[in-house]
Amino acid sequence: MSYLSDIQHGPNLIASQYAELQFNLHMLNKMNKFQSGAYANLVNTSLYEKEVNVKMPYLVVGYQYQIGNNMKLGTFANFAVDSISRNSKYSKDDEAIGIGFNASYKWGASTIALLTNIIRHNQSFTANQSEIFTVYPPTARYHLYSGNVTFKADYAYQTTAALSLTPGLTYQYNYTQGKEVETNYPGADFTSPSLKTQSVGLNxxxxxxxxxxTIGLDLGAAYFKLRSGETNEFGKLGYYQSIDLSDTSSTVQADRKVYYVQSKDRTYRKNLSEYKLYANLDFSKKLNDKVNVETMIGYTHYTKTKLHGVNWGVKFSYLF
Known part of the structure; x- marks a missing residue:
């Protein structure tokens, strides 16, 4: 059994939260380089491991206003239709909508920046029929609410007129709380998952x-600390099945075997430490005084859970 599958809340919630944190850091980096104007940004984060496959594309529209030469304030809305699958045993579709705010202040070569983002996820869960051995695949719907804070401080060294080096320090916080909505699986017992993540990184x-x-190469590393809720039994697949396999009552027919999605008695890890390594390559072109186009491609690797994947993004902005 892999390190990832032995974690309470399991691969699905862990991987989707990692992807969400990557998205927020990407947004903060983009806003630091932007001035006053409107923008549209398409960002896709993919993470893979033998246990899980996450694809998380975000569409972002927003506006940022620069006050004087030093301060920037902005707001944005983000939308996503994600997919999460695990070893063909189940799949989840995730519709997410969120609103965020960002601010930064610059003095001299130093910049401090803050981004907050609140996201509501509507997730649907479907178990694969061949794996679960039921007449119909069990399904479930539930909501996840996540709050994100990303803080970054950096200092730019202008080595030549065209070349600059900018080391930075980043802190990220994410808290995710789930709420069960409904299930078509008789006797399934849900609980509300919660997961808290903190991260400190250098780049x-x-x-x-x-x-x-403008061509930019961003190299970074980060340390993560995750902690799940004390009383949750959310588990690897989203819920646990509390029906006794030997039960032949009207609730569970004798001709339909019930598969335990998760045992209530199993002990999962409640804490996880993690390390992330990443590299991003950015290209941007100023078409005229008002219009700017940016593209990004990158690779991320998490050393303990072995989650890894390619990220890419496209951004169009119009300066006022």
Whole structure:
């Protein structure tokens, strides 16, 4: 059994929260380089491991206003239709909508920035029929609410007129709370999952600017600390099945075997420490005084859970 599958709340919630944190850090980095104007941003984060497959594309629309030469304030809305699957045993569709705020202040070569984002997830769960051995696949719906805070401080060294080096320090916090809505599986017993994640990271951004083009290489590492709720039994697949396998009552027919999605008696890890390594490559082109286009591609690897994947993004902005 892998390290990831032995964690309470399991691969699905862990991986989706990692992807959400990556999205928030990406947004903060983009806002630090942006001035006043409106923008649309498409960001996709993918994470894979033998236990889980997460695809999380976000569409973001927002506005940022620069006050004087030092302060920026902004707000944005984000939408996502995600997919989460695990070893063909089940799949989950996730519709997410959120609203966020960002602020930054710059003095000299130093910048401090803050981004907050509140997201509501509507998730549907379907177990694979061949794995569960039931007449129909059990399904469930539940909500997840997550609050995110990302803080970053950096200092830019202008080595030449075109080249700059910017080391940075990042702190991230995410708290996710779930609520069961409904299930078509008789006797299924839900509880509300909760998961808290804190992260501290270091990065080095190298940028080269010439003739309206900007190329940036961002290399970073981060330490994560996760803690699940004390009383939850959310488990690997989203809920546990509390019906006795030997029960032949009208609730569970004798000709339909009931598969334990998770045993109530099993002990899962409640704490997880994690390390993340990543590299992102950015390209941006200033088309004229008002319009700017940016693209990004990157790779992320989590050392303990072995989650890894490619990220990419496209951003269009119009300066006022």
């Amino acid at each position: 080095l951004l190298t940028q080269y600017q010439q003739n309206g083009w």
